[in-house]
Amino acid sequence: MIDFLSLIAGVLLVLMLMAVATKGWMGSRQLPDPVPGSSEGEPTEPCPKEFVSRVFSRGDWEFVHGLKSRGMERLFEHERKKVALVWVRQTSALVRNAIREHARAARQSKNLDFLGEINILAQFLILILSCRVLSIAIHIAGPVRLSGLAQFAQRLSQQVDRLQESLHAGVLAGASGTRAT
Amino acid sequence: MDTPDKAVTVERAYDDLLRRSLSHITGDLARLIYLASTRDYNTGKYHHDGLAAHFQTEIACQALELAHRKTFYRVAGRSLEELVGELDLYVNSSRQNRDDVLQVWQKLEPYRVALPVNVDVVAAQLFVSNIKLALAILRQRLARELTAQAS
Numbered sequence: 001m002i003d004f005l006s007l008i009a010g011v012l013l014v015l016m017l018m019a020v021a022t023k024g025w026m027g028s029r030q031l032p033d034p035v036p037g038s039s040e041g042e043p044t045e046p047c048p049k050e051f052v053s054r055v056f057s058r059g060d061w062e063f064v065h066g067l068k069s070r071g072m073e074r075l076f077e078h079e080r081k082k083v084a085l086v087w088v089r090q091t092s093a094l095v096r097n098a099i100r101e102h103a104r105a106a107r108q109s110k111n112l113d114f115l116g117e118i119n120i121l122a123q124f125l126i127l128i129l130s131c132r133v134l135s136i137a138i139h140i141a142g143p144v145r146l147s148g149l150a151q152f153a154q155r156l157s158q159q160v161d162r163l164q165e166s167l168h169a170g171v172l173a174g175a176s177g178t179r180a181t
Numbered sequence: 182m183d184t185p186d187k188a189v190t191v192e193r194a195y196d197d198l199l200r201r202s203l204s205h206i207t208g209d210l211a212r213l214i215y216l217a218s219t220r221d222y223n224t225g226k227y228h229h230d231g232l233a234a235h236f237q238t239e240i241a242c243q244a245l246e247l248a249h250r251k252t253f254y255r256v257a258g259r260s261l262e263e264l265v266g267e268l269d270l271y272v273n274s275s276r277q278n279r280d281d282v283l284q285v286w287q288k289l290e291p292y293r294v295a296l297p298v299n300v301d302v303v304a305a306q307l308f309v310s311n312i313k314l315a316l317a318i319l320r321q322r323l324a325r326e327l328t329a330q331a332s
Contacts, residue, residue, distance in 0.1 A: 047303040050258050055307060060261040067318065075317055076261075079310040087303045 084143035194244035257308040
């Protein structure tokens with residue numbers, strides 16, 4: 001009996017996860033076209049931190065809420081969600097690009113640090129998963145409704161910085177190692 | 182790679198631009214629109230006769246581009262409330278009917294042309310998004326004012 005209940009709970013959990021993932025995927029299909037002039041193609045630098053804070057800040061929401069217009073609130077939520085998802089997409093692309101660059105450098109390196117590489121792979125997976133979680137949270141609640149989302153976004157941004165630094169340090173060490181051999 | 186001398190000259194041209202031209206324009210949004218208007222649509226190069234006469238055409242172009250980028254990032258980083266104030270100032274300074282200007286801006290979205298080339302995609306999206314919101318807020322405010330006057 002307990003096994004049967006566990007099975008049902010498991011199936012329900014899988015279905016819920018699939019529903020959430022599908023919603024996230026559908027939402028990502030509806031992202032706006034890149035704004036003309038912007039450099040979305042190949043991000044090489046993270047978005048300046050003050051803009052990340054601005055996107056997730058409650059200050060603008062409180063201003064709009066103070067206007068006492070439901071239509072305006074809806075427009076704000078719609079617009080801010082779009083911007084937040086663009087940031088998640090940019091961050092995710094940045095992480096993938098950094099890893100691609102690192103993999104290219106690692107293939108040419110003659111003295112790979114196995115534990116270091118495992119650590120970088122783990123960081124990469126955590127960051128990609130964090131982007132997915134953030135994307136789903138934005139779809140469900142919007143970027144300014146959840147109070148912890150801004151801190152989560154800032155932490156994610158810092159983690160991407162750290163990943164880039166550790167990859168850069170690794171590439172430099174690899175280059176000096178190659179020269180030494 | 183710019184030589185140090187060239188960088189100093191661009192900085193000087195930039196300071197000159199701030200002092201002589203941009204200081205006479207009220208509001209960063211108006212400055213942004215002005216700077217975007219000095220860019221050629223076909224070539225993407227900036228041109229300013231007075232600045233090019235004082236410095237070289239290429240130096241003037243770089244100074245204008247620098248000013249454009251700095252002004253853009255300043256405007257894009259503003260809070261929504263501040264941006265509504267900036268837009269209000271801009272609309273009031275044009276001698277056209279306020280509602281007409283707001284309506285045309287909503288329809289034609291000329292502010293998209295105000296973006297410098299290769300700016301951060303999130304900053305660009307935030308700017309466009311906030312201008313849309315500011316336009317909607319100002320139009321609503323104007324409609325309420327007209328209703329209050331009529332009653």
